[in-house]
Amino acid sequence: MLPQLPRESLVELCRRMFVIRHFEEHLVPLHDKGVFGGHYHLYVGQEATGVPAISCLRADDYLFTTHRNHGHLLARGVEPKKLFAEILGRVDGLNKGKGGSFHSVAPSLGFLHSSGVVAGIIPLSTGTAYAAKAQKNGRITVCLFGDGSIEEGAAPEAFNLASLYKLPVLFLCENNGKYGAGRAVAAAQSTSMAAYPLTDLPKAYKIPAQQIDGMDAGLVHATISAAVQKIRAGEGPQFIEAQTVRYPGSETNWPTVPQPTETSLAWDVSGVPEKAREWYRSCDPLLIYIRELVEANQASKDEIAAVDRQVKAEIAAAVDFAVASPYPKPEEAERDFFA
Amino acid sequence: MRELAYYEAKFEALEEIMAADQRVHLINGTFLSLSPHRHVYQNLKNKYGARMISPPISELGFCGLATGAAMAGLRPIVDLSTGSFIYEAWPQVANEAANAFSMSGGQTRVPVVFHLFHGLRGGGAAQHSGSPQAMLWNVPGLEIAIPSSPRDVKGLLKTAVATDNPTIFVDHTRLLDIRGEVPENDKPIPFGVADIKRQGGDVTLIATSYTVQVALQAAAKLAKENIEVEVVDPRTLVPFDLAAILSSIEKTHRVVIADETHQSCGVAAEIAARIAETGFDKLKTRIRRVSTLDVPVPYSPPLEAHIGPSESRIMDAVRAAVA
Numbered sequence: 001m002l003p004q005l006p007r008e009s010l011v012e013l014c015r016r017m018f019v020i021r022h023f024e025e026h027l028v029p030l031h032d033k034g035v036f037g038g039h040y041h042l043y044v045g046q047e048a049t050g051v052p053a054i055s056c057l058r059a060d061d062y063l064f065t066t067h068r069n070h071g072h073l074l075a076r077g078v079e080p081k082k083l084f085a086e087i088l089g090r091v092d093g094l095n096k097g098k099g100g101s102f103h104s105v106a107p108s109l110g111f112l113h114s115s116g117v118v119a120g121i122i123p124l125s126t127g128t129a130y131a132a133k134a135q136k137n138g139r140i141t142v143c144l145f146g147d148g149s150i151e152e153g154a155a156p157e158a159f160n161l162a163s164l165y166k167l168p169v170l171f172l173c174e175n176n177g178k179y180g181a182g183r184a185v186a187a188a189q190s191t192s193m194a195a196y197p198l199t200d201l202p203k204a205y206k207i208p209a210q211q212i213d214g215m216d217a218g219l220v221h222a223t224i225s226a227a228v229q230k231i232r233a234g235e236g237p238q239f240i241e242a243q244t245v246r247y248p249g250s251e252t253n254w255p256t257v258p259q260p261t262e263t264s265l266a267w268d269v270s271g272v273p274e275k276a277r278e279w280y281r282s283c284d285p286l287l288i289y290i291r292e293l294v295e296a297n298q299a300s301k302d303e304i305a306a307v308d309r310q311v312k313a314e315i316a317a318a319v320d321f322a323v324a325s326p327y328p329k330p331e332e333a334e335r336d337f338f339a
Numbered sequence: 340m341r342e343l344a345y346y347e348a349k350f351e352a353l354e355e356i357m358a359a360d361q362r363v364h365l366i367n368g369t370f371l372s373l374s375p376h377r378h379v380y381q382n383l384k385n386k387y388g389a390r391m392i393s394p395p396i397s398e399l400g401f402c403g404l405a406t407g408a409a410m411a412g413l414r415p416i417v418d419l420s421t422g423s424f425i426y427e428a429w430p431q432v433a434n435e436a437a438n439a440f441s442m443s444g445g446q447t448r449v450p451v452v453f454h455l456f457h458g459l460r461g462g463g464a465a466q467h468s469g470s471p472q473a474m475l476w477n478v479p480g481l482e483i484a485i486p487s488s489p490r491d492v493k494g495l496l497k498t499a500v501a502t503d504n505p506t507i508f509v510d511h512t513r514l515l516d517i518r519g520e521v522p523e524n525d526k527p528i529p530f531g532v533a534d535i536k537r538q539g540g541d542v543t544l545i546a547t548s549y550t551v552q553v554a555l556q557a558a559a560k561l562a563k564e565n566i567e568v569e570v571v572d573p574r575t576l577v578p579f580d581l582a583a584i585l586s587s588i589e590k591t592h593r594v595v596i597a598d599e600t601h602q603s604c605g606v607a608a609e610i611a612a613r614i615a616e617t618g619f620d621k622l623k624t625r626i627r628r629v630s631t632l633d634v635p636v637p638y639s640p641p642l643e644a645h646i647g648p649s650e651s652r653i654m655d656a657v658r659a660a661v662a
Contacts, residue, residue: 062411095444103442112410112447113439120435123400127407134364134390134413154430157400164395336445337480339503 001218002292003052010298011307013055013217017047017286018311020071021261023080026315027070027087028249028257035323036088040101042255043071045247046174048285049214050144051075052221053172053242056228062110062128062141064121067102068174069114072144076109080315084322091332092325098336119152121145122171126158129167129237140168140231147175147241150201151192159205159237166236170227171207173198173241174214176250202239214242215285217292245283248276263305266290340522346371346515348489350379352496353416357387360414363500365391366405368418372456372512398427402453406436406505409451414500422457422509423469436505437480452499454508458549458599459647461513465635468643472509473600476576476609482530483576485509487551489519491574494528501527511549511599531578535587539567542660543587545610546570546597550648554597557653566661576606584610585618592623593660597648602630627656 002010024042031040043050046068054063054075065072073083078094086093087101094104102116112128115121125143132139149155150173162169175198195201199209208230212223220242227238249256258276259265265272266287269280280287293299343351353370356363365387369380384391394401398419405415419425425432432453439447457470475481482504486492492510499506536551537558546554551572558568569587573580588594594614596607607628614626632646 064407093444095442095446098444099442105443105446107443107446113435113443115435117430117434120403120430123403123431124407124410124435126400127404127409128411129407130404131408131411131413134408135411154399154403157395157397158403160395160397161400161404165392337441338482339440339445339448339450 001216002296002298003218003221005221007298009055010293011303013051014289014293014299014304015307015311016051016075017289018308019080019315020044020047020051020074021286022312022315023074023083024070025257025260026319027084028255030088030319031254038100040087040255041068042247042250043068044249045283045285046071046176046214046244048217048289049174049220049242049244052217053142053224056221056224057142058139060110060137061139062112062125062132063144064125064128064141065111065114065144066118066121066146066149067116068146069104070101073104073106073111076106076111078106078109079318081318081321084318085325088322088325089327090322090325091328092322096332097328118146118149119154122149122155122158123161125169125171126161126167129162129169130165132168133165138232140170140228142170142172144172144174147173147177147198149173150198156201156205159202159207162237163205163207166234168231168234169237170224170231171202171237171239172224173239174244175241176244176246198241199239207237207239209239209241211241211243214244215283215288217285217289244285245279248279261286263290263301263308340520342518343489343521344515345489345492345517345519346374346376346379348493348521349496350383351521352493353383356497356500357383357390360500362412362414363390364408364413364415366401366415366417367392367394368420370418370454371515372420374512374515376515398424399431402428403431403435405451406431406449409449409505410439410447414450416452416454416500419453419455421467422455422471423466425453425455425471426469432481432505433475433478437478440504441480448503449505450503452506452508454510456510456512458511458513459631459636459643461643462638462640463636464638468636470600470631472507472576473605473609475507476606477604480505481577482506483509484530484574485547485576486574487514487536487546487548487572489517490521490525491528491534493521494525495574497527498530502530509548513549514552517552528574530575531580533571533573533580533583535569536572537568537570539569539591541567541591542569542593542595542657543584543591544568544570544595544597544653544657545584546572547606548599550597550599553648553650554653557650557657560650561654561657566657568657579613581613581617584614585621588614588618588621592621594622595627595629595653595656595660597629597653597656599631599648602628602633605630624660627660629653629656
């Protein structure tokens with residue numbers, strides 16, 4: 001379903017989902033061509049979780065994210081060119097090239113620190129929440145992590161602290177492994193967590209927890225809005241597990257783009273390679289959202305196609321900016337490790 | 340001049356810090372280990388309890404909480420109590436707090452203090468006698484303060500809280516009852532400034548933490564053998580005042596390094612390497628280290644005493660240096 005929002009906001013959410021999609025579809029070939037090195041992860045397939053969820057926050061709230069952070073940063077409004085430049089290790093990057101894909105930050109938007117250690121941010125998120133509570137500034141913290149994160153001991157320790165001190169923090173677990181690696185297919189029974197469903201773990205620490213369909217933008221928006229309201233009212237932490245189906249481009253060792261996205265795919269996937277076709281037909285949250293917008297007469301196909309084209313052009317320009325940005329001077333490596 | 344016990348000076352610092360800065364929160368512990376001076380902690384709690392929490396036994400969790408709180412503008416001081424417990428929190432200390440400023444391109448400051456009691460404490464055995472400061476010195480992004488006297492603990496703690504970097508504050512339970520001069524309204528002690536704890540012209544004896552006290556006793560005895568020892572206390576490992584050490588060696592041409600970390604890749608090893616690289620031409624004899632032997636710390640008193648940088652081992656090393 002669609003979020004209960006005015007038409008302009010619904011179209012803006014669509015635009016942000018396109019930004020994430022086209023950003024990452026442009027990123028993969030850059031890695032394939034060797035424009036940047038190292039390891040990286042895609043957010044594609046989770047747009048209907050991150051975009052509506054982050055739209056529920058105040059401008060001064062804190063967010064923590066992991067190695068799978070591109071979608072979160074872009075949903076919050078980070079300039080694509082600065083994120084590209086960071087991933088390419090360039091001087092104009094968000095972190096001046098010191099962080100890369102895993103550690104991109106945007107302090108002015110509330111992203112103070114992004115950790116590549118999957119549960120590293122979970123204790124940290126209790127800290128910003130603790131500080132906000134002490135400073136009585138009404139800020140909340142949203143901690144965005146994957147299902148694998150709660151396999152680390154830092155997660156239950158942090159859940160306990162958040163619950164004991166009634167900290168204003170939302171734990172948003174994006175489970176993109178509903179049928180993915182490490183999970184038994186069909187039964188959806190985890191092969192790596194004895195606590196299943198995953199919400200059993202926060203519930204043991206008396207944190208209200210629910211499992212939702214992370215491909216349903218309207219449900220995500222309604223659930224997160226309600227949780228944020230409770231947290232801001234001083235009721236303590238909340239846990240939400242948003243389930244998505246893993247993007248076929250993320251199933252391989254190195255990310256691929258099985259099919260570049262365009263608006264028309266929302267109604268016709270016959271041209272998609274067969275192996276990936278089912279995902280685009282029924283699990284692609286962006287295409288689901290586009291269909292809902294059109295069916296509810298909130299936007300025409302042409303209007304959406306125009307947004308799509310505009311975003312694509314912006315992303316192409318952002319790539320050009322990043323590729324043209326110089327590398328930092330080598331001696332920069334010896335700077336900025338102490339304040 | 341006014342004299343205080345080490346624990347009194349430390350709590351005077353904590354009291355003044357809490358009074359001066361609402362951003363300071365105390366997380367966990369009593370900053371006293373198992374010392375009987377509980378009343379001073381209670382006094383602090385009565386006054387500032389709203390800014391003090393006693394979290395569950397979750398070092399990883401509460402070191403992360405403190406680090407996150409520091410990112411959001413507080414200045415938390417965490418007491419890990421026994422130094423070995425920092426191993427439980429390693430991912431947050433070494434991989435999050437230490438990296439955040441650099442990784443963010445100099446944007447996110449992490450003014451957190453991790454306080455711990457290191458070293459041989461008498462019956463601590465292998466799991467409660469750790470001296471993790473050498474391992475932590477191998478983690479860029481952490482400042483490390485290591486006081487040895489009442490005056491230093493007060494002045495260094497104030498600086499540790501004031502600095503915008505994550506700081507490891509390395510304390511020692513055997514120092515808590517040591518008495519020394521602490522002037523009223525003493526200024527904070529800047530990091531990176533070594534202190535000559537005793538003047539002498541024959542041998543430079545570099546020592547840290549409680550071993551400074553052992554070194555001073557050794558030096559007093561050696562004076563009776565007409566060996567004048569200069570005891571140099573770096574006071575902080577990061578930043579490190581190599582210049583002060585080199586200028587002492589300029590005078591003595593002989594150096595012994597005494598420290599409670601284990602010998603391999605220990606604090607003495609790093610100091611020895613720096614001296615060898617930059618001051619080799621000033622030396623008339625080889626550098627000597629008196630470190631804790633490379634074995635897990637044994638429980639039984641004579642065994643524990645045997646492996647540490649004892650007065651007799653230090654005296655032997657100094658005698659060998661002047662022989």
